[in-house]
Amino acid sequence: MPTGKIIKALSGFYYVLDRKGVISCRGRGVFRNNKTTLLVGDEVIYEKADDLSGYIMEVLPRKNELIRPPISNVDQAILVFSALEPDFSSKLLDRFLVLVESNNIKPIICVTKMDLVKNDTIKEVVEEYRKIGYNVILTSVREEQSLKEIKAFISNKISVFAGQSGVGKSSLLNAINPTLNIETNTISESLGRGKHTTRHVELLNVNDGLVADTPGFSSLDFEEITKEELGDYFIEIKEKSAECRFRGCLHTAEPKCAVKSAVEHGEIAEFRYQHYKEFLDEINERKPRY
Template structure:
């Protein structure tokens, strides 16, 4: 049986890329029965009499999967956040980073719309970029208008399956249009009334860019920690995890425990205040979420 990769899912059809051609498939009923939904990024076994009447028979084991956006087997997440319009949000970025870290996906922070920043805003963004780089993250400052940072972005994409994710209106589609102009992906302005972007991407699709595959995904602005336990959150903040090795008590949650290296770094200004405060905020959210049944 032929094998391939799902590169697009739309209206109940799954488009499988195999041997340099695209085959339109449906999922077998067994997937619904077993509550398994084929995802973009899945490696599958299928059968097809022609290019429009195929059926997916088997989904290979996934190395990871995301729910929002629905995609599997991702190598890296390119987290696209705008410097302005909408304003850069460390709280939202940290929320994305936690979920990406939890799913063992390598993150790349990409800050867009640098051409729209004032000198004061530029200085502020550079300071945030420095904080995240010290935490161990790669950060790129980009502009779809001036092509700033585009050449630096391309090597990250080569040979990888990357998901572009971030809040609506930050310029994901604009960035993809610069990377591959023939795409002509629809873009839209920020809603003046809501102060955030209007959704322009309606489905998940893997696109060939350079020598890699990139997923443009529907924008969204809320994420919940439904799977992460309190004891695991520590591992989703690399700099906090590194500091925790010096805590007196194993399993320290860095709240009120004595001789906590994380709290000491926060109090001494060595750990950015917003990173520690977001950690505490997320920890409280996890502890107080409703139990799943």
């Protein structure tokens, strides 16, 4: 039986891309029975009913998967945040980074709407992320050079574009490839955030790569992350934790903590450490699962 990749899921149909094109498939009842959720990005084995339709018979093993947005087998996540409208949030960015790092997906930070910025505050903050080792792209749909940078990252990769609503993900993709013609919308003045213009996950062919334009969302939970694991998803904290005196140090109240010392000496950004502690409190306050 042929194999392919799910590139779109909509209204119970799964659109599978193989070497010959796209075929519309239904999932077998066995997936409902064993509670397997078919995801965009899944490599599947399918059986043809005719030239245009078929049934998905099996999902091949995934190398990773995200819950929100629901997608699998991602090479990298391009985290799109705006400099203004809505305002840049390093805390929300760190939430996304923790989620992406915990799924072993390479993150790339993209800050849009830089043409609206009147001072260097945003540049100073994102420079901290560059120091940590993250790739950071400062862009505007009006700056061709920054769009070329994004195209280079996209080529021959499966990328997920994710970020807060209204930051300009769809506008950015339209600027990279105008033929996409993805629906865009403006910021709600009353809510201060964008309207959800993307309503489903779909892999789009962009610059010799596949890109997922995903529904925007504004909050993330750490349901699958333990307090012991959290520090591993802050690159600089993980590096310094090897020097802590006590094994399993959570970098809060423990003596001779290398992480706290690094924060005091400016080796770890104070705002990143504060976010780590806030996320740790959130995990500690999480209700136990039964």
